[in-house]
Amino acid sequence: MTDIQATPSTASFRLAYVPGVTPAKWLRVWSERLPDVPLTLVQVDSTDGSRALAAGEADAGLVRLPVDRTVLSAIPLYTETTVVVVPKDHLLTALEEVTVAELAEEVLWHPLDDTLDWPDRPGLPAYERPATTAGAIELVAAGVGLLVVPQSLARLHHRKDLTFRPLVDVPQSQIALAWPEAATTDLVEEFIGIVRGRTVNSSRGRAKEEPAPTAAPRKQGAKPQQKQAQKPQAKGGKAQPKRPGAQAKAAPAKRGRPGGRRAR
Missing domain, CATH: 3.40.190.10 (Periplasmic binding protein-like II)
Incomplete structure:
Protein backbone atom coordinates (compact mmCIF):
# COMPACT_ATOMS: atom_id res chain seq x y z
CA MET A 1 0.00 0.00 0.00
CA GLU A 80 -11.38 20.67 -28.66
CA THR A 81 -13.87 21.87 -31.21
CA THR A 82 -12.56 24.63 -33.47
CA VAL A 83 -14.85 27.65 -33.87
CA VAL A 84 -14.91 30.97 -35.67
CA VAL A 85 -15.63 34.04 -33.54
CA VAL A 86 -17.89 36.60 -35.26
CA PRO A 87 -19.98 39.65 -34.32
CA LYS A 88 -23.57 38.77 -33.39
CA ASP A 89 -24.92 40.60 -36.47
CA HIS A 90 -22.62 38.77 -38.93
CA LEU A 91 -24.13 36.79 -41.80
CA LEU A 92 -22.39 33.60 -40.65
CA THR A 93 -24.56 33.50 -37.53
CA ALA A 94 -27.39 32.20 -39.74
CA LEU A 95 -25.45 28.92 -40.08
CA GLU A 96 -25.22 26.13 -37.53
CA GLU A 97 -21.66 25.34 -38.66
CA VAL A 98 -19.22 27.00 -41.03
CA THR A 99 -16.92 25.56 -43.70
CA VAL A 100 -13.51 26.84 -44.77
CA ALA A 101 -14.92 27.86 -48.16
CA GLU A 102 -17.34 30.25 -46.45
CA LEU A 103 -14.36 32.11 -44.93
CA ALA A 104 -12.63 32.70 -48.26
CA GLU A 105 -13.56 36.41 -48.40
CA GLU A 106 -13.18 37.09 -44.67
CA VAL A 107 -10.16 38.69 -42.99
CA LEU A 108 -8.90 36.29 -40.33
CA TRP A 109 -6.66 37.33 -37.47
CA HIS A 110 -3.61 35.19 -36.68
CA PRO A 111 -2.40 36.07 -33.16
CA LEU A 112 1.13 35.21 -32.08
CA ASP A 113 -0.17 32.81 -29.44
CA ASP A 114 -2.29 30.86 -31.94
CA THR A 115 -2.72 27.23 -30.83
CA LEU A 116 -3.80 25.74 -34.17
CA ASP A 117 -1.36 24.16 -36.61
CA TRP A 118 -2.49 25.34 -40.04
CA PRO A 119 -0.96 23.86 -43.20
CA ASP A 120 -2.83 26.53 -45.19
CA ARG A 121 -4.70 29.25 -43.35
CA PRO A 122 -8.14 30.08 -44.75
CA GLY A 123 -9.49 33.55 -45.48
CA LEU A 124 -7.67 36.77 -46.25
CA PRO A 125 -4.53 37.65 -44.25
CA ALA A 126 -4.80 40.53 -41.79
CA TYR A 127 -2.45 43.51 -41.99
CA GLU A 128 -0.75 42.54 -38.72
CA ARG A 129 -0.60 39.77 -36.11
CA PRO A 130 -2.01 40.66 -32.69
CA ALA A 131 0.21 39.65 -29.80
CA THR A 132 -2.50 37.68 -28.01
CA THR A 133 -5.83 35.98 -28.60
CA ALA A 134 -7.43 38.47 -26.21
CA GLY A 135 -6.20 41.33 -28.44
CA ALA A 136 -7.61 39.63 -31.54
CA ILE A 137 -10.99 39.26 -29.80
CA GLU A 138 -11.04 43.02 -29.23
CA LEU A 139 -10.49 43.62 -32.95
CA VAL A 140 -13.35 41.28 -33.89
CA ALA A 141 -15.61 43.14 -31.45
CA ALA A 142 -14.61 46.37 -33.21
CA GLY A 143 -15.97 44.92 -36.46
CA VAL A 144 -12.57 44.21 -38.03
CA GLY A 145 -12.00 40.64 -39.20
CA LEU A 146 -12.83 37.26 -37.64
CA LEU A 147 -10.91 34.84 -35.44
CA VAL A 148 -10.58 31.04 -35.44
CA VAL A 149 -9.77 29.49 -32.05
CA PRO A 150 -10.48 26.40 -29.92
CA GLN A 151 -13.94 26.61 -28.39
CA SER A 152 -12.58 26.87 -24.84
CA LEU A 153 -10.78 30.12 -25.74
CA ALA A 154 -13.92 31.53 -27.35
CA ARG A 155 -15.75 30.86 -24.09
CA LEU A 156 -12.90 32.24 -22.00
CA HIS A 157 -13.02 35.56 -23.90
CA HIS A 158 -16.81 35.68 -24.15
CA ARG A 159 -18.43 39.03 -24.93
CA LYS A 160 -22.08 39.94 -25.24
CA ASP A 161 -21.55 41.41 -28.71
CA LEU A 162 -19.77 38.32 -30.07
CA THR A 163 -20.71 34.72 -30.74
CA PHE A 164 -19.11 31.72 -32.42
CA ARG A 165 -19.94 28.87 -34.77
CA PRO A 166 -18.23 25.45 -35.17
CA LEU A 167 -15.78 25.30 -38.05
CA VAL A 168 -15.59 21.95 -39.84
CA ASP A 169 -12.70 20.16 -41.59
CA VAL A 170 -9.99 22.26 -39.93
CA PRO A 171 -7.14 21.61 -37.46
CA GLN A 172 -8.16 21.04 -33.85
CA SER A 173 -6.40 21.65 -30.56
CA ARG A 196 -7.63 8.92 -15.74
CA GLY A 197 -10.45 8.34 -13.29
CA ARG A 198 -8.81 5.68 -11.16
CA THR A 199 -10.49 5.03 -7.84
CA VAL A 200 -8.68 5.41 -4.55
CA ASN A 201 -8.59 1.61 -4.24
CA SER A 202 -6.94 0.99 -7.62
CA SER A 203 -3.54 -0.66 -7.82
CA ARG A 204 -1.82 2.72 -8.35
CA GLY A 205 -3.93 4.70 -5.91
CA ARG A 206 -2.61 6.36 -2.78
CA ALA A 207 -4.34 3.95 -0.45
CA LYS A 208 -6.12 0.67 -0.74
CA GLU A 209 -8.64 -0.85 1.58
CA GLU A 210 -7.32 -3.43 3.98
CA PRO A 211 -8.37 -6.94 2.94
CA ALA A 212 -11.07 -8.54 5.01
CA PRO A 213 -9.74 -11.08 7.54
CA THR A 214 -9.93 -14.67 6.41
CA ALA A 215 -10.29 -17.86 8.40
CA ALA A 216 -7.10 -19.59 9.47
CA PRO A 217 -6.04 -22.35 7.04
CA ARG A 218 -6.86 -25.90 8.08
CA LYS A 219 -3.92 -28.15 8.80
CA GLN A 220 -3.13 -30.72 6.16
CA GLY A 221 -4.83 -34.03 6.84
CA ALA A 222 -7.21 -32.63 9.42
CA LYS A 223 -10.81 -33.65 9.04
CA PRO A 224 -13.67 -31.34 9.77
CA GLN A 225 -15.34 -32.03 13.08
CA GLN A 226 -18.78 -33.52 12.85
CA LYS A 227 -21.35 -33.75 15.53
CA GLN A 228 -22.09 -37.36 16.49
CA ALA A 229 -25.49 -38.43 17.67
CA GLN A 230 -25.40 -39.51 21.24
CA LYS A 231 -26.65 -43.03 21.80
CA PRO A 232 -28.51 -43.91 24.96
CA GLN A 233 -26.27 -45.70 27.41
CA ALA A 234 -27.36 -48.69 29.45
CA LYS A 235 -26.14 -49.44 32.89
CA GLY A 236 -22.60 -50.64 32.87
CA GLY A 237 -21.63 -48.40 29.98
CA LYS A 238 -23.09 -50.61 27.23
CA ALA A 239 -25.38 -49.20 24.67
CA GLN A 240 -28.99 -50.12 25.25
CA PRO A 241 -30.28 -52.18 22.28
CA LYS A 242 -33.21 -50.85 20.40
CA ARG A 243 -36.37 -52.86 21.12
CA PRO A 244 -38.26 -54.07 18.10
CA GLY A 245 -41.74 -52.76 17.79
CA ALA A 246 -41.05 -49.77 19.98
CA GLN A 247 -42.92 -47.66 17.51
CA ALA A 248 -45.40 -50.29 16.38
CA LYS A 249 -48.69 -49.15 15.07
CA ALA A 250 -51.72 -49.41 17.37
CA ALA A 251 -53.70 -52.67 16.92
CA PRO A 252 -56.88 -52.23 14.98
CA ALA A 253 -60.14 -52.43 17.00
CA LYS A 254 -62.10 -55.76 16.89
CA ARG A 255 -65.06 -55.89 14.59
CA GLY A 256 -68.38 -56.35 16.39
CA ARG A 257 -72.02 -55.73 15.99
CA PRO A 258 -73.22 -52.25 15.64
CA GLY A 259 -73.85 -50.59 18.95
CA GLY A 260 -77.36 -50.45 20.41
CA ARG A 261 -79.61 -52.44 22.64
CA ARG A 262 -80.03 -56.21 21.96
CA ALA A 263 -83.47 -57.30 20.98
CA ARG A 264 -85.10 -59.66 23.38
Missing part, protein backbone atom coordinates in the same frame (compact mmCIF):
# COMPACT_ATOMS: atom_id res chain seq x y z
CA THR A 2 1.42 3.36 -1.07
CA ASP A 3 1.43 6.10 1.54
CA ILE A 4 2.56 9.55 0.38
CA GLN A 5 3.42 11.95 3.16
CA ALA A 6 4.33 15.61 3.03
CA THR A 7 8.10 15.65 3.26
CA PRO A 8 10.34 18.60 2.31
CA SER A 9 10.80 17.15 -1.19
CA THR A 10 7.08 16.51 -1.74
CA ALA A 11 5.54 19.31 0.35
CA SER A 12 3.39 20.49 -2.55
CA PHE A 13 2.46 19.72 -6.12
CA ARG A 14 2.66 22.36 -8.86
CA LEU A 15 0.25 22.03 -11.78
CA ALA A 16 0.65 24.22 -14.86
CA TYR A 17 -2.32 24.93 -17.11
CA VAL A 18 -2.91 26.87 -20.29
CA PRO A 19 -5.81 29.33 -20.88
CA GLY A 20 -9.10 27.61 -21.61
CA VAL A 21 -8.40 24.54 -19.47
CA THR A 22 -10.46 24.17 -16.29
CA PRO A 23 -8.75 21.79 -13.82
CA ALA A 24 -11.27 22.39 -11.00
CA LYS A 25 -12.76 18.87 -11.00
CA TRP A 26 -9.33 17.25 -10.68
CA LEU A 27 -8.28 19.68 -7.94
CA ARG A 28 -11.34 18.68 -5.93
CA VAL A 29 -10.45 14.99 -6.11
CA TRP A 30 -6.83 15.79 -5.20
CA SER A 31 -7.86 17.69 -2.06
CA GLU A 32 -10.05 14.77 -1.00
CA ARG A 33 -7.35 12.13 -1.48
CA LEU A 34 -4.26 14.07 -0.45
CA PRO A 35 -5.37 16.76 1.99
CA ASP A 36 -1.86 16.95 3.43
CA VAL A 37 -0.27 17.81 0.06
CA PRO A 38 -1.34 21.26 -1.25
CA LEU A 39 -1.70 21.67 -5.01
CA THR A 40 -0.52 24.97 -6.50
CA LEU A 41 -1.79 26.15 -9.90
CA VAL A 42 0.71 27.75 -12.29
CA GLN A 43 -0.89 29.55 -15.26
CA VAL A 44 1.24 29.63 -18.41
CA ASP A 45 0.72 31.07 -21.87
CA SER A 46 -1.02 28.97 -24.51
CA THR A 47 2.24 28.12 -26.28
CA ASP A 48 4.50 28.06 -23.20
CA GLY A 49 3.49 24.83 -21.47
CA SER A 50 6.27 22.67 -22.86
CA ARG A 51 8.99 25.17 -21.94
CA ALA A 52 7.65 25.72 -18.42
CA LEU A 53 7.65 21.98 -17.67
CA ALA A 54 11.10 21.43 -19.15
CA ALA A 55 12.42 24.31 -17.03
CA GLY A 56 11.03 22.75 -13.84
CA GLU A 57 8.50 25.51 -13.19
CA ALA A 58 5.81 22.88 -12.54
CA ASP A 59 5.64 19.18 -11.73
CA ALA A 60 3.01 18.48 -14.41
CA GLY A 61 0.79 20.48 -16.71
CA LEU A 62 -2.46 20.53 -18.64
CA VAL A 63 -1.14 21.84 -21.94
CA ARG A 64 -1.88 21.82 -25.63
CA LEU A 65 -0.10 19.46 -27.96
CA PRO A 66 2.42 19.25 -29.45
CA VAL A 67 5.04 19.18 -26.68
CA ASP A 68 8.71 18.34 -26.74
CA ARG A 69 8.59 14.54 -26.53
CA THR A 70 12.36 14.30 -26.09
CA VAL A 71 12.05 15.54 -22.50
CA LEU A 72 8.33 15.29 -21.70
CA SER A 73 5.87 12.46 -21.33
CA ALA A 74 2.28 13.23 -22.34
CA ILE A 75 -1.14 11.60 -22.13
CA PRO A 76 -3.71 13.05 -24.59
CA LEU A 77 -6.97 13.82 -22.77
CA TYR A 78 -9.44 15.35 -25.21
CA THR A 79 -9.75 17.24 -28.51
CA GLN A 174 -5.67 18.69 -28.30
CA ILE A 175 -5.27 18.95 -24.51
CA ALA A 176 -2.82 16.62 -22.77
CA LEU A 177 -1.38 15.97 -19.34
CA ALA A 178 2.40 16.32 -19.61
CA TRP A 179 5.32 16.09 -17.19
CA PRO A 180 9.14 15.82 -17.34
CA GLU A 181 9.95 12.20 -18.11
CA ALA A 182 12.97 12.25 -15.78
CA ALA A 183 10.80 13.43 -12.87
CA THR A 184 7.93 10.95 -12.77
CA THR A 185 7.39 11.18 -9.01
CA ASP A 186 4.80 9.46 -6.83
CA LEU A 187 2.78 12.67 -6.81
CA VAL A 188 2.82 12.78 -10.61
CA GLU A 189 1.56 9.20 -10.64
CA GLU A 190 -1.20 10.24 -8.23
CA PHE A 191 -2.36 13.03 -10.52
CA ILE A 192 -2.21 10.73 -13.56
CA GLY A 193 -4.52 8.36 -11.71
CA ILE A 194 -6.95 11.15 -10.84
CA VAL A 195 -7.09 12.44 -14.41
Whole structure:
Protein backbone atom coordinates (compact mmCIF):
# COMPACT_ATOMS: atom_id res chain seq x y z
CA MET A 1 0.00 0.00 0.00
CA THR A 2 1.42 3.36 -1.07
CA ASP A 3 1.43 6.10 1.54
CA ILE A 4 2.56 9.55 0.38
CA GLN A 5 3.42 11.95 3.16
CA ALA A 6 4.33 15.61 3.03
CA THR A 7 8.10 15.65 3.26
CA PRO A 8 10.34 18.60 2.31
CA SER A 9 10.80 17.15 -1.19
CA THR A 10 7.08 16.51 -1.74
CA ALA A 11 5.54 19.31 0.35
CA SER A 12 3.39 20.49 -2.55
CA PHE A 13 2.46 19.72 -6.12
CA ARG A 14 2.66 22.36 -8.86
CA LEU A 15 0.25 22.03 -11.78
CA ALA A 16 0.65 24.22 -14.86
CA TYR A 17 -2.32 24.93 -17.11
CA VAL A 18 -2.91 26.87 -20.29
CA PRO A 19 -5.81 29.33 -20.88
CA GLY A 20 -9.10 27.61 -21.61
CA VAL A 21 -8.40 24.54 -19.47
CA THR A 22 -10.46 24.17 -16.29
CA PRO A 23 -8.75 21.79 -13.82
CA ALA A 24 -11.27 22.39 -11.00
CA LYS A 25 -12.76 18.87 -11.00
CA TRP A 26 -9.33 17.25 -10.68
CA LEU A 27 -8.28 19.68 -7.94
CA ARG A 28 -11.34 18.68 -5.93
CA VAL A 29 -10.45 14.99 -6.11
CA TRP A 30 -6.83 15.79 -5.20
CA SER A 31 -7.86 17.69 -2.06
CA GLU A 32 -10.05 14.77 -1.00
CA ARG A 33 -7.35 12.13 -1.48
CA LEU A 34 -4.26 14.07 -0.45
CA PRO A 35 -5.37 16.76 1.99
CA ASP A 36 -1.86 16.95 3.43
CA VAL A 37 -0.27 17.81 0.06
CA PRO A 38 -1.34 21.26 -1.25
CA LEU A 39 -1.70 21.67 -5.01
CA THR A 40 -0.52 24.97 -6.50
CA LEU A 41 -1.79 26.15 -9.90
CA VAL A 42 0.71 27.75 -12.29
CA GLN A 43 -0.89 29.55 -15.26
CA VAL A 44 1.24 29.63 -18.41
CA ASP A 45 0.72 31.07 -21.87
CA SER A 46 -1.02 28.97 -24.51
CA THR A 47 2.24 28.12 -26.28
CA ASP A 48 4.50 28.06 -23.20
CA GLY A 49 3.49 24.83 -21.47
CA SER A 50 6.27 22.67 -22.86
CA ARG A 51 8.99 25.17 -21.94
CA ALA A 52 7.65 25.72 -18.42
CA LEU A 53 7.65 21.98 -17.67
CA ALA A 54 11.10 21.43 -19.15
CA ALA A 55 12.42 24.31 -17.03
CA GLY A 56 11.03 22.75 -13.84
CA GLU A 57 8.50 25.51 -13.19
CA ALA A 58 5.81 22.88 -12.54
CA ASP A 59 5.64 19.18 -11.73
CA ALA A 60 3.01 18.48 -14.41
CA GLY A 61 0.79 20.48 -16.71
CA LEU A 62 -2.46 20.53 -18.64
CA VAL A 63 -1.14 21.84 -21.94
CA ARG A 64 -1.88 21.82 -25.63
CA LEU A 65 -0.10 19.46 -27.96
CA PRO A 66 2.42 19.25 -29.45
CA VAL A 67 5.04 19.18 -26.68
CA ASP A 68 8.71 18.34 -26.74
CA ARG A 69 8.59 14.54 -26.53
CA THR A 70 12.36 14.30 -26.09
CA VAL A 71 12.05 15.54 -22.50
CA LEU A 72 8.33 15.29 -21.70
CA SER A 73 5.87 12.46 -21.33
CA ALA A 74 2.28 13.23 -22.34
CA ILE A 75 -1.14 11.60 -22.13
CA PRO A 76 -3.71 13.05 -24.59
CA LEU A 77 -6.97 13.82 -22.77
CA TYR A 78 -9.44 15.35 -25.21
CA THR A 79 -9.75 17.24 -28.51
CA GLU A 80 -11.38 20.67 -28.66
CA THR A 81 -13.87 21.87 -31.21
CA THR A 82 -12.56 24.63 -33.47
CA VAL A 83 -14.85 27.65 -33.87
CA VAL A 84 -14.91 30.97 -35.67
CA VAL A 85 -15.63 34.04 -33.54
CA VAL A 86 -17.89 36.60 -35.26
CA PRO A 87 -19.98 39.65 -34.32
CA LYS A 88 -23.57 38.77 -33.39
CA ASP A 89 -24.92 40.60 -36.47
CA HIS A 90 -22.62 38.77 -38.93
CA LEU A 91 -24.13 36.79 -41.80
CA LEU A 92 -22.39 33.60 -40.65
CA THR A 93 -24.56 33.50 -37.53
CA ALA A 94 -27.39 32.20 -39.74
CA LEU A 95 -25.45 28.92 -40.08
CA GLU A 96 -25.22 26.13 -37.53
CA GLU A 97 -21.66 25.34 -38.66
CA VAL A 98 -19.22 27.00 -41.03
CA THR A 99 -16.92 25.56 -43.70
CA VAL A 100 -13.51 26.84 -44.77
CA ALA A 101 -14.92 27.86 -48.16
CA GLU A 102 -17.34 30.25 -46.45
CA LEU A 103 -14.36 32.11 -44.93
CA ALA A 104 -12.63 32.70 -48.26
CA GLU A 105 -13.56 36.41 -48.40
CA GLU A 106 -13.18 37.09 -44.67
CA VAL A 107 -10.16 38.69 -42.99
CA LEU A 108 -8.90 36.29 -40.33
CA TRP A 109 -6.66 37.33 -37.47
CA HIS A 110 -3.61 35.19 -36.68
CA PRO A 111 -2.40 36.07 -33.16
CA LEU A 112 1.13 35.21 -32.08
CA ASP A 113 -0.17 32.81 -29.44
CA ASP A 114 -2.29 30.86 -31.94
CA THR A 115 -2.72 27.23 -30.83
CA LEU A 116 -3.80 25.74 -34.17
CA ASP A 117 -1.36 24.16 -36.61
CA TRP A 118 -2.49 25.34 -40.04
CA PRO A 119 -0.96 23.86 -43.20
CA ASP A 120 -2.83 26.53 -45.19
CA ARG A 121 -4.70 29.25 -43.35
CA PRO A 122 -8.14 30.08 -44.75
CA GLY A 123 -9.49 33.55 -45.48
CA LEU A 124 -7.67 36.77 -46.25
CA PRO A 125 -4.53 37.65 -44.25
CA ALA A 126 -4.80 40.53 -41.79
CA TYR A 127 -2.45 43.51 -41.99
CA GLU A 128 -0.75 42.54 -38.72
CA ARG A 129 -0.60 39.77 -36.11
CA PRO A 130 -2.01 40.66 -32.69
CA ALA A 131 0.21 39.65 -29.80
CA THR A 132 -2.50 37.68 -28.01
CA THR A 133 -5.83 35.98 -28.60
CA ALA A 134 -7.43 38.47 -26.21
CA GLY A 135 -6.20 41.33 -28.44
CA ALA A 136 -7.61 39.63 -31.54
CA ILE A 137 -10.99 39.26 -29.80
CA GLU A 138 -11.04 43.02 -29.23
CA LEU A 139 -10.49 43.62 -32.95
CA VAL A 140 -13.35 41.28 -33.89
CA ALA A 141 -15.61 43.14 -31.45
CA ALA A 142 -14.61 46.37 -33.21
CA GLY A 143 -15.97 44.92 -36.46
CA VAL A 144 -12.57 44.21 -38.03
CA GLY A 145 -12.00 40.64 -39.20
CA LEU A 146 -12.83 37.26 -37.64
CA LEU A 147 -10.91 34.84 -35.44
CA VAL A 148 -10.58 31.04 -35.44
CA VAL A 149 -9.77 29.49 -32.05
CA PRO A 150 -10.48 26.40 -29.92
CA GLN A 151 -13.94 26.61 -28.39
CA SER A 152 -12.58 26.87 -24.84
CA LEU A 153 -10.78 30.12 -25.74
CA ALA A 154 -13.92 31.53 -27.35
CA ARG A 155 -15.75 30.86 -24.09
CA LEU A 156 -12.90 32.24 -22.00
CA HIS A 157 -13.02 35.56 -23.90
CA HIS A 158 -16.81 35.68 -24.15
CA ARG A 159 -18.43 39.03 -24.93
CA LYS A 160 -22.08 39.94 -25.24
CA ASP A 161 -21.55 41.41 -28.71
CA LEU A 162 -19.77 38.32 -30.07
CA THR A 163 -20.71 34.72 -30.74
CA PHE A 164 -19.11 31.72 -32.42
CA ARG A 165 -19.94 28.87 -34.77
CA PRO A 166 -18.23 25.45 -35.17
CA LEU A 167 -15.78 25.30 -38.05
CA VAL A 168 -15.59 21.95 -39.84
CA ASP A 169 -12.70 20.16 -41.59
CA VAL A 170 -9.99 22.26 -39.93
CA PRO A 171 -7.14 21.61 -37.46
CA GLN A 172 -8.16 21.04 -33.85
CA SER A 173 -6.40 21.65 -30.56
CA GLN A 174 -5.67 18.69 -28.30
CA ILE A 175 -5.27 18.95 -24.51
CA ALA A 176 -2.82 16.62 -22.77
CA LEU A 177 -1.38 15.97 -19.34
CA ALA A 178 2.40 16.32 -19.61
CA TRP A 179 5.32 16.09 -17.19
CA PRO A 180 9.14 15.82 -17.34
CA GLU A 181 9.95 12.20 -18.11
CA ALA A 182 12.97 12.25 -15.78
CA ALA A 183 10.80 13.43 -12.87
CA THR A 184 7.93 10.95 -12.77
CA THR A 185 7.39 11.18 -9.01
CA ASP A 186 4.80 9.46 -6.83
CA LEU A 187 2.78 12.67 -6.81
CA VAL A 188 2.82 12.78 -10.61
CA GLU A 189 1.56 9.20 -10.64
CA GLU A 190 -1.20 10.24 -8.23
CA PHE A 191 -2.36 13.03 -10.52
CA ILE A 192 -2.21 10.73 -13.56
CA GLY A 193 -4.52 8.36 -11.71
CA ILE A 194 -6.95 11.15 -10.84
CA VAL A 195 -7.09 12.44 -14.41
CA ARG A 196 -7.63 8.92 -15.74
CA GLY A 197 -10.45 8.34 -13.29
CA ARG A 198 -8.81 5.68 -11.16
CA THR A 199 -10.49 5.03 -7.84
CA VAL A 200 -8.68 5.41 -4.55
CA ASN A 201 -8.59 1.61 -4.24
CA SER A 202 -6.94 0.99 -7.62
CA SER A 203 -3.54 -0.66 -7.82
CA ARG A 204 -1.82 2.72 -8.35
CA GLY A 205 -3.93 4.70 -5.91
CA ARG A 206 -2.61 6.36 -2.78
CA ALA A 207 -4.34 3.95 -0.45
CA LYS A 208 -6.12 0.67 -0.74
CA GLU A 209 -8.64 -0.85 1.58
CA GLU A 210 -7.32 -3.43 3.98
CA PRO A 211 -8.37 -6.94 2.94
CA ALA A 212 -11.07 -8.54 5.01
CA PRO A 213 -9.74 -11.08 7.54
CA THR A 214 -9.93 -14.67 6.41
CA ALA A 215 -10.29 -17.86 8.40
CA ALA A 216 -7.10 -19.59 9.47
CA PRO A 217 -6.04 -22.35 7.04
CA ARG A 218 -6.86 -25.90 8.08
CA LYS A 219 -3.92 -28.15 8.80
CA GLN A 220 -3.13 -30.72 6.16
CA GLY A 221 -4.83 -34.03 6.84
CA ALA A 222 -7.21 -32.63 9.42
CA LYS A 223 -10.81 -33.65 9.04
CA PRO A 224 -13.67 -31.34 9.77
CA GLN A 225 -15.34 -32.03 13.08
CA GLN A 226 -18.78 -33.52 12.85
CA LYS A 227 -21.35 -33.75 15.53
CA GLN A 228 -22.09 -37.36 16.49
CA ALA A 229 -25.49 -38.43 17.67
CA GLN A 230 -25.40 -39.51 21.24
CA LYS A 231 -26.65 -43.03 21.80
CA PRO A 232 -28.51 -43.91 24.96
CA GLN A 233 -26.27 -45.70 27.41
CA ALA A 234 -27.36 -48.69 29.45
CA LYS A 235 -26.14 -49.44 32.89
CA GLY A 236 -22.60 -50.64 32.87
CA GLY A 237 -21.63 -48.40 29.98
CA LYS A 238 -23.09 -50.61 27.23
CA ALA A 239 -25.38 -49.20 24.67
CA GLN A 240 -28.99 -50.12 25.25
CA PRO A 241 -30.28 -52.18 22.28
CA LYS A 242 -33.21 -50.85 20.40
CA ARG A 243 -36.37 -52.86 21.12
CA PRO A 244 -38.26 -54.07 18.10
CA GLY A 245 -41.74 -52.76 17.79
CA ALA A 246 -41.05 -49.77 19.98
CA GLN A 247 -42.92 -47.66 17.51
CA ALA A 248 -45.40 -50.29 16.38
CA LYS A 249 -48.69 -49.15 15.07
CA ALA A 250 -51.72 -49.41 17.37
CA ALA A 251 -53.70 -52.67 16.92
CA PRO A 252 -56.88 -52.23 14.98
CA ALA A 253 -60.14 -52.43 17.00
CA LYS A 254 -62.10 -55.76 16.89
CA ARG A 255 -65.06 -55.89 14.59
CA GLY A 256 -68.38 -56.35 16.39
CA ARG A 257 -72.02 -55.73 15.99
CA PRO A 258 -73.22 -52.25 15.64
CA GLY A 259 -73.85 -50.59 18.95
CA GLY A 260 -77.36 -50.45 20.41
CA ARG A 261 -79.61 -52.44 22.64
CA ARG A 262 -80.03 -56.21 21.96
CA ALA A 263 -83.47 -57.30 20.98
CA ARG A 264 -85.10 -59.66 23.38
